[in-house]
Amino acid sequence: MCERTQWRLVTVNTAPERAKRLIGRMIEALKDRYDIKHVDNCENLDEVVHKMTQHKPNVIFCASMWTPEQAAGVFATAKSIVPDIKTHAIPTGLQVQNGPDAVVEYLIVEVPKLLS
Incomplete structure (x- = not known):
């Protein structure tokens, strides 16, 4: 058995x-297929370098409050520290428009595509 x-996940939210709550729900839903640990969250864009350097995660998610340009900047910074990190931006506005359940449902569908 292999x-x-x-997966060590940092969020930017x-x-x-x-x-923590929404990622916890996603982790619970996917636990039979993936070993995901939410190691930290960056509350603002200035924390990305420190948390990436501190934790060396292999996955980073940007929450839906960030624009595509902000997410691209986060991912460029993350890749400068951990070049092979997997990145994902939750679509801008998803949380505000459709609520937290929609974010969890979205992640349950999209994360397996990212991690497989």
Whole structure:
């Protein structure tokens, strides 16, 4: 039996408790297929370098409050520290327009595509 990759996830979200809660729901839903640990959250864009350097995660998600340009900047910074990191931006406005359940449902569909 091959060993499963342990995915160390950092999120970029101005609402850290919400990030922790929603990512926790996603992790629970995907636990039979993936070993994902939410290691930290960046509350603002200035924290990205420090948290990337500190944790060396292999996955980073930008929450839906960030524009595509801001997410691209986060991902460029992340890749400068961890070149093979997997990145994903939740579509801008998803949380505001459709609520937290929509974000969790979206991640349950999209994360397997990212990690496989």
